[in-house]
Amino acid sequence: MNVASSFVAESLRKSKAGNLPKLAALLQEHQQDLGNFLAVDPRGRQIPAYLSQLSEHVAAEQATVLKELGQLQNNIEHIKEIVTVQQDFARGASMVQTLNISDIVEEALQIHSTMMVRHDIEVRREFEEVPAIQTEKHKILQILINLLRNAKQACEGTPHGEKRVVVRIVSVPGFVRLMVEDNGVGIPPENLTRIFAHGFTTKRDGHGFGLHSGALTARELGGSLGVHSHGRGKGATFTLDLPINGPGVAA
Ligand SMILES: Nc1ncnc2c1ncn2[C@@H]1O[C@H](COP(=O)(O)OP(=O)(O)O)[C@@H](O)[C@H]1O
Ligand SMILES: [Mg+2]
Known part of the structure; x- marks a missing residue:
């Protein structure tokens, strides 16, 4: 900077x-x-x-x-991410709390909002009513921030006009499901598993740690992180399932 x-x-x-x-x-x-x-x-x-x-x-x-x-602006964004996660950490929020998932989603969206606007990416929210969940906030924030950044970067990489990221909160039995869907560059079938490997990246300045640690963290929380894509150029959807009753119960 x-x-x-x-x-x-x-x-x-x-x-x-x-x-x-x-x-x-x-x-x-x-x-x-x-x-x-x-x-x-x-x-x-x-x-x-x-x-x-x-x-x-x-x-x-x-x-x-x-x-x-x-x-x-990119760098400021990055600093905001770090500060948000750190502050949450410093507040002692590393313990399990009862939280409204939509609040966490809004906080993560807030971090990326400037860049989404600047890159002309429409952000759509489709939130179902879901119960509050027992979870660790900063861990979810970390996962979500990376998912949203990936979605944003995937959209930036497409030539076509309408760039869109849809964030869904869905209720499934015992879990709250968070979905981040984009209509960006998509993922070829041969990469669908590899993207979770430590260090796998297709970006010039990527690190390939985000999804790897995201998947591990999701598991720590008693949930899971999955992906779906119809292939190159067809967008991608990431799904984070979190147990309503916290890690202990679901594990
Ligand atoms: N929304 C997405 N659309 C297309 N490809 C994606 C998306 N999210 C992740 N990927 C692929 O997975 C790789 C790994 O992502 P990640 O672990 O977050 O690391 P990084 O973002 O540093 O590359 C990316 O380089 C990209 O190839
Ligand atoms: Mg990433």
Whole structure:
């Protein structure tokens, strides 16, 4: 974040757009005979070419700065994730509590909301009424945050127009089921098992730890994490089942 923000500051400081006031002043000076100035005066004659050069420069600068700011936003997102999970941890929430799953889902969605909007991804909620569950909040948050990030990244990877993530809360006997469905890049059948392996990733900057630890954590909680996809380009659905009565009872 330090590198990105220094870079943005430096770019703006050195921006060629800083020459615009001088140009405006020059034109102001010759307000009375602008036509003549632009057509005849050696300085005036350079202005049209200079302006088109300047606009190219400024457009390029803008693109670089926007790209860098995007990076910055990504990193802020990441920090938010860490802070949320840590705070929950620090609150001593590592014990089993009775919780409304929809509150946890909203908290996880909140973390990703800026990026979802920025990437034009529609987030749809389909929540059924479900009983409160006995569980460990930060563990679920950790799983969900990764599922949502994966869904977001899967959507970013698709060329087609409508990008959508649907989060469902479904009641099943003895369990509360959380589903994160996206219409992104999908998963080829040969990868459906491998994606849970430690270190498996198809992303340039991926770590491949999210699903692995998610599946382990789900099991610790007495539940399970599963996946379904019709294949490449067909989206994916992840399903997290959590026992209503907590890990002890279901295990
Ligand atoms: N929603 C999804 N759509 C398509 N592929 C996915 C999705 N979620 C996970 N994957 C696949 O599973 C891999 C492992 O995911 P994960 O364990 O979270 O690690 P990472 O996100 O660091 O790659 C991803 O690299 C990707 O290939
Ligand atoms: Mg991931």
